Amino acid sequence: MSLLFVMLSAITGILIVRLAWPNGLRLCRHDLLRASLGAGLGLGIASLIVFLADAAFGGGAKFVLAADIGVFALSFAANWILRRNAACPLCAHPSPGDGGFVLSGAALLSVGAAAAAFCLFIAANPFGEWDAWAIWINHARFLASGPTWTRMFSPSLAWAVQDYPLLVPGAIANAWMAAGTQSQVASWAVSGLFLFGAIGVVFGVLDLLRGRMQALVGVAALLGAGAIIRMGASQYADVPLAFFYAAAVAMLCLPDAIPADRHSWWLAGAMAGCAAWTKNEGLVFLAVIVIARAIAAARSRSFHPPLFALLIAGAAPFALATAWFKHAFAPANYLISERQQPLGALLADVSRYMTVAVEFGRQGFIFGGWLLPPVLVLAVYFWMVGKSAATGPGRLAGLLTTGLMLGAYAGVYVVTTKDLNWQIETSLARVMMQLWPMAVLTFFLYARELKPAAVPEQKQQETGKRAKGKGR
């Protein structure tokens, strides 16, 4: 039953995305993108429902169940009434072409291997790794307990990092409360949706903007960092955060190709807002992506305040929930509450910068379980294929966001109150993984498009004649 309610949340999100990009009752090649974005959005909304139920209405499972069904019914009815006959606005964009047998097969094999690995990791550790059960599942259980949920902020449980936002535990708790049973399957489903949703977003947007071949290579590269599969199955919040980072950047890149599309702006905001509602790093991301997009727009002299208003409006529900949670419930983050050394002393310590720079640089060579250093592999690839001639402020915003987030993460390591080496050892690989799908997406938006081999002229003519014949 828990799985059913995770899927209901995901379907609700998909229906909301279909309101933005409808396609009547038909399916098209953009449905993977719709499904991926929608699943993430739906889980975000599910977590908001639980937070509202607990924080504002005394925590009732009946409230959660009614709200889940109500939001689903509204989304379904809106689609049926308003969008039943609408055509897909994304299909107006030129077709991406064929991916080719070899690349399609390789990408499919990658995804299949990832799915098998995900199941094997889950089978080995059904409750995930240490932080999953100590923090995220622990929080989910408190949220699902209804009226007693605020006991999760007891000083006795300070070790459970009580200031982490609630999207992941909220999405799990939603399914548990609605189903009336706390099955671990809900946590597996949430983890799987975010992991494979990240793949779907990278594929869907590259397919739309740079063609099928680029999308297939992008998916293979994303999964080349095989550690993302283990991290997804670990049931931590890093892969969900990575999903929202990539999805937000992806949505900001769509107007580069489809300038008339306004929906990608609020969807980008919603994804960035969900990032803020997932982990504290997401709060930085929310600020960074708005600044990065503004810089990119100013550089291309295309700053339109109404579009930025849509971006902020999309983020607002999740950002407000995060603000309420932080202000009314959560204790201060350890960076503030545990400060023993003055900030100035940490900032003035050159050796800390050196340590962070060396470790960040080292990640470029050992990151993600690549068999060869990923930074070299991608650099050689870029050198061989060259830079895409396509332009647009969206991908520049992606590049700026990735760079600024790297800088922000480095800054947090410099000023951390924990032992720096311990902090790097226990978190750097995970933190880098948060940026990976966004970085892959941005990389392949900058790399020159791969195009299918030219069809011989004679064959084209024959195909054309056959098509005309069928038309008659």
Next chain:
Amino acid sequence: MQSPKSRMAAYALVAIALASTLAALVEAGSAKSSNFDITQYESRFGGIRRDVPTDAAIGYLSDADPSLTSSVAEYYLAQLAVVPLVVANNAAQPLVMANVHTPQPPEFYRSKGLELVKDYGNGVMLLRRPAR
């Protein structure tokens, strides 16, 4: 594709990436289970979760070496098993749950000023601090 060089680059990248993904699959095939049997913890501590009021303050007492990482994990698991109860990692509470690996004599908890309320078996006991 534009050129043989681009085609070669794409195939090479995909081949390296695919090999890396398959290496992750091999790693997953030999992934070890953690030493913590959470389901077992849930069934062992289920009685305490049922018997103790959710607003009670409850402590934790173990016979494990507190300096070991596994001891910390066991406390976290005990907490997870009894949510929404809040378990403080000390015995200075009116109610205390004991998690012992080997049978302990009553002196184990009496020395902490505690008395037995209920022995749930499997090394789980509910203790209380007698009112003075």
